[in-house]
Amino acid sequence: MSSTWRWSNRALLLVCGLLLVAAGGAAVLLGAPSRYTGALAPAERASSAARWSEAWAAGLPDVAGLPGAQAAALAAAVVLLVLLLVFLRTRGGGRTPTVVRLEAQDGRTTVDQGVARALLADPLAERADVLSARTGVHRVKGAPAICLTVIVRRGADLAGVLAAAEAALADWDELAGVRVPVLVHLADRRWRDGLHARTRVR
Amino acid sequence: MNREQAVYRRVLRRETHSPRTGAAVVLAAVLALLLLVALGLGMWWLAAPGVRETLGERLGQATSWADGAPLTAVGIVALVLGLVLVLAAVLPGRLRRRARSTDRVALLVDDGVLADAVVAAVAVRCGLDARQVSATVGRRRTTVRLTPTSGVPVDREAATDTASATLGAVGFTTAQRVLVAERGVI
Numbered sequence: 001m002s003s004t005w006r007w008s009n010r011a012l013l014l015v016c017g018l019l020l021v022a023a024g025g026a027a028v029l030l031g032a033p034s035r036y037t038g039a040l041a042p043a044e045r046a047s048s049a050a051r052w053s054e055a056w057a058a059g060l061p062d063v064a065g066l067p068g069a070q071a072a073a074l075a076a077a078v079v080l081l082v083l084l085l086v087f088l089r090t091r092g093g094g095r096t097p098t099v100v101r102l103e104a105q106d107g108r109t110t111v112d113q114g115v116a117r118a119l120l121a122d123p124l125a126e127r128a129d130v131l132s133a134r135t136g137v138h139r140v141k142g143a144p145a146i147c148l149t150v151i152v153r154r155g156a157d158l159a160g161v162l163a164a165a166e167a168a169l170a171d172w173d174e175l176a177g178v179r180v181p182v183l184v185h186l187a188d189r190r191w192r193d194g195l196h197a198r199t200r201v202r
Numbered sequence: 203m204n205r206e207q208a209v210y211r212r213v214l215r216r217e218t219h220s221p222r223t224g225a226a227v228v229l230a231a232v233l234a235l236l237l238l239v240a241l242g243l244g245m246w247w248l249a250a251p252g253v254r255e256t257l258g259e260r261l262g263q264a265t266s267w268a269d270g271a272p273l274t275a276v277g278i279v280a281l282v283l284g285l286v287l288v289l290a291a292v293l294p295g296r297l298r299r300r301a302r303s304t305d306r307v308a309l310l311v312d313d314g315v316l317a318d319a320v321v322a323a324v325a326v327r328c329g330l331d332a333r334q335v336s337a338t339v340g341r342r343r344t345t346v347r348l349t350p351t352s353g354v355p356v357d358r359e360a361a362t363d364t365a366s367a368t369l370g371a372v373g374f375t376t377a378q379r380v381l382v383a384e385r386g387v388i
Contacts, residue, residue: 006216009226010291016229017287020280027277066248077241084234091223140209152315155322155332159371162309169306181209182307183217186372188314 004091012087094138099146100176111176113137113146119172120148120182124164129156131189145181151189158186210308217310220295229287296341302373311372313339320346320365327364328356334387337365343377344369352386 060068100111113135121133131151137144152161165184173179246253298313320337324346328335334349346365350356362378369375 004221004223006221006223009222012226012229013222013287014291016233017284017289017291020284020287022284024277024280024282024284027273027280029277031271031273031275031277070244070248074241074244077237077244081234081237081241084230084237087230088227088234091227140213141205143205143209145209145213152318154318156315156319158311158315158319158368162372166306179206179306181206181213183210183213183310184307185217185310186312186315188312 004093008087009091094140096137096139096144099137099144099180100178101144102178115175116146116172119175120146120165120168121150123168124148124150124161127161127164129153130161140181143181145183147183147185149185149187151187154189161186207303210303214301214303214308214310218297218299218301220297222290222295225287225290300374304373309373311374316369316372316374317344320344320368323364323368324348324361327360329354330356339369339376341376343379346378346380347383348380349383350386352388354386356382358382 057067057069060072062068063071066074097113098110099113099116100109102109116137117135121135124130124133129152131153133148133150136147136149138147139145148165150161150165152158162184169182243257247257299310300313300316301308301310303309316339317337320339321332321335324330324337325332325335328348330348330351334351336347338345344365346361348356348358348361358380361380365378365380366375
């Protein structure tokens with residue numbers, strides 16, 4: 001439920017993938033024996049492209065005593081590095097500690113996500129067929145939404161777990177006084193959940 | 203469509219498809235590291251003129267082998283890696299989950315959870331040990347494999363109905379296929 005711009009993930013993968021395909025294809029053509037690539041004549045094309053780029057780089061004006069091509073390469077590397085760091089910094093955001101925020105003339109009331117955990121996750125975690133339950137709050141379309149993740153034991157009564165979640169949600173709605181969107185996720189066990197006992201002993 | 207349903211639609215779309223964040227973060231980190239190294243070498247190159255010859259020689263040595271077969275091998279590796287990245291970018295990356303929304307909640311259930319529930323319910327209904335039942339929940343079809351106890355027939359119809367009812371209890375429907383092993387176990 002994070003607010004990551006997913007298209008940017010895919011755009012980065014696509015651009016790098018296409019560049020690698022182009023570079024790899026060029027390397028294969030250059031490295032292959034000429035009898036296989038005679039029609040393509042890659043060496044001649046590569047050398048003409050190199051001559052053109054060298055002429056273009058030589059025409060760039062000097063910057064602070066540096067040749068123009070080197071200054072441009074340095075600037076491009078710095079800009080690209082900053083963009084990559086911004087990209088890394090912005091992955092997986094969107095979490096918020098506040099589930100409900102009510103503004104009034106004489107003040108503001110906020111409900112922390114700990115309240116949502118106590119009302120929604122804790123009652124479910126006590127069920128015998130549930131391994132663990134947790135809540136997370138994310139901003140979706142500008143407002144908080146709750147993700148209630150329930151990891152169930154093998155062969156759990158899913159309809160019963162879902163009914164219990166909806167009952168807990170009814171309590172939450174009554175307490176909060178506003179409807180907050182809720183995602184209930186009945187999730188597979190993670191590798192570390194295999195360390196739990198198969199049954200709960202009381 | 204009210205705002206809540208719009209939120210559910212967006213969230214369920216996002217939660218049933220891979221975000222590709224892991225691959226993108228690894229790729230961005232590797233690129234940033236390479237850029238840092240290149241920037242460091244570039245600054246060294248510019249700041250210490252005596253280093254240029256040394257760096258040029260070492261670069262020449264490093265690239266001299268890249269001719270013929272090694273160059274082709276490197277090219278093939280780059281091609282394969284590039285194709286993997288392109289496919290990761292363009293394929294939808296559906297996760298093994300299914301989703302629906304009700305009046306109040308958006309529901310997301312992992313296929314493995316549904317398969318476990320089907321196995322438990324079918325095992326009880328057919329009087330088998332859970333180890334004699336396995337289930338796979340696919341996008342369109344649920345396949346249940348039964349290994350009967352030797353000499354005791356299993357009710358295929360009951361297994362089909364139970365699997366269907368188990369999925370229906372949480373609001374999902376798929377076609378059912380029940381496969382019974384020819385040889386039973388003791």
